[in-house]
Amino acid sequence: MFGTLTDGGWAAGQWQMLRPMLLGSVVSLEVFALTLALSIPLSIPIAFGRMSKWAPLRRLVNGYLLVMRGTPLILQILFAYFAPYYILGVSIYTRFAAVIVAFVLNYAAYFAEIFRGGIESIPRGQWEAAQVLGFTPAQTFFRIVLPQVVKRTLPAVGNEVITLVKDTALAQTIGVAELFRAAQTISAARFSVVPIFVAGAFYFLMNGVVSVVFNHLERRLSYYS
Amino acid sequence: MSATPPVSPEPVVEVAGLVKDYGGLRVLHGIDLTVARGEVVAVIGPSGGGKSTLLRCVTHLEPVTGGTIRIGGKTLVRDGIYADRHTLREACLHMGLVFQNFNLFPHFSVLRNLTEAQIHVLGRTREDAEARARDLLAKAGLATKESSYPCELSGGQQQRAAIARALALDPEVLFFDEPTSALDPELTQEILGVIRGLAAEKMTMVIVTHEMAFARDVADRILFMDGGVVVEQGPARELIDSPKVERTKAFLRRFGG
Numbered sequence: 001m002f003g004t005l006t007d008g009g010w011a012a013g014q015w016q017m018l019r020p021m022l023l024g025s026v027v028s029l030e031v032f033a034l035t036l037a038l039s040i041p042l043s044i045p046i047a048f049g050r051m052s053k054w055a056p057l058r059r060l061v062n063g064y065l066l067v068m069r070g071t072p073l074i075l076q077i078l079f080a081y082f083a084p085y086y087i088l089g090v091s092i093y094t095r096f097a098a099v100i101v102a103f104v105l106n107y108a109a110y111f112a113e114i115f116r117g118g119i120e121s122i123p124r125g126q127w128e129a130a131q132v133l134g135f136t137p138a139q140t141f142f143r144i145v146l147p148q149v150v151k152r153t154l155p156a157v158g159n160e161v162i163t164l165v166k167d168t169a170l171a172q173t174i175g176v177a178e179l180f181r182a183a184q185t186i187s188a189a190r191f192s193v194v195p196i197f198v199a200g201a202f203y204f205l206m207n208g209v210v211s212v213v214f215n216h217l218e219r220r221l222s223y224y225s
Numbered sequence: 226m227s228a229t230p231p232v233s234p235e236p237v238v239e240v241a242g243l244v245k246d247y248g249g250l251r252v253l254h255g256i257d258l259t260v261a262r263g264e265v266v267a268v269i270g271p272s273g274g275g276k277s278t279l280l281r282c283v284t285h286l287e288p289v290t291g292g293t294i295r296i297g298g299k300t301l302v303r304d305g306i307y308a309d310r311h312t313l314r315e316a317c318l319h320m321g322l323v324f325q326n327f328n329l330f331p332h333f334s335v336l337r338n339l340t341e342a343q344i345h346v347l348g349r350t351r352e353d354a355e356a357r358a359r360d361l362l363a364k365a366g367l368a369t370k371e372s373s374y375p376c377e378l379s380g381g382q383q384q385r386a387a388i389a390r391a392l393a394l395d396p397e398v399l400f401f402d403e404p405t406s407a408l409d410p411e412l413t414q415e416i417l418g419v420i421r422g423l424a425a426e427k428m429t430m431v432i433v434t435h436e437m438a439f440a441r442d443v444a445d446r447i448l449f450m451d452g453g454v455v456v457e458q459g460p461a462r463e464l465i466d467s468p469k470v471e472r473t474k475a476f477l478r479r480f481g482g
Binding site for chain 1 (some may be wrong): 284285286314317318320321322324326328329330331332341342345346347374375376390391394
């Protein structure tokens, strides 16, 4: 404790702890944002594949969903990083890219099932009314169905997003220096559990923001029932 | 004087030999139906007799098994073979459909329910679409409701909005699939009044309904359907007051005419 004073005081000591954690939380946020931005758009064609009348496609998507939801994400991260190396003999991408690939494929599976439930819950009459008015299938989906699906699935999507904030900690599995890894490293170096709790506060804070955003979205969409 | 459009001898709706199977079950056994411009045709009959299926086939919500359908001179399907996608859409633009359950879009205001298709299907400008929508809403007695959402309207108001939404695209023929079946008697009269008004304006309409008195008064012609065939058809009053076929008589007797 007194030692840190000679290094520039208490505040500087705290900064030495916080700095790598802040850098780590930036990585966590990157994993979070990229996963959301890529998995949500990807989940929509997957949801349609799952509902396809063409059996081979439906079975393929079913198999994908089974694997993604039936195995641990931590294993999928390892697989995404090491499988290309063992199969092709070369590393085709960075650890960070492997993490993104695993997260996107995993989260797209969960989002796809949420959206499928949402799409199937929209009454057939909505599709039919739109078709009779001359909307193309694409217009019907994006203008009529999707906005209603978003409203209905918002609570379930909020759950996934909150889980994603915490799941970003799994990126350390293949050595990506995200927030929790930074906290563990400092914790080990200082023989202190404080950094771990600070990391906990970070996640809690991030999810506080997520909650506020989702509450706001739900209120904005509550103009009709 | 010179602006009088030539009276088109061509019927707006032509259905010939329409056959529809569900699985192995034949639900429509070769229906023929021709509707002239300005004509109002009511389709009556017991539930499960094929009335709604006929309407859903003609409006392209259900694929037919066989037969020919022409709408506004455009062939939708000929001998069971559908036209290309472009022609199909064109044929569909000639007709409107009013549903039993209204099927308004809950996330749009009443005004936007009426403008969305005008803008994105017909390519009208927003100003034109809104002017047309406001005109129709005023006629439907919904002028003060344009910024309300469907969930804030009564059933009768929702159905009036749905009728206005269909009319906004200027269809040549308007189909009604039991438009009052989800409404209480008072609201039923409200909607029948709207349809009466359209009939007075010479709107071409095909109405599937259980309202016999209304069909008798408003329709020019009535089709009685049962078991997937047109059992009897004729001028509205004649068919209701003095049906010729025993099956029709039995059906109308139960309505205590």
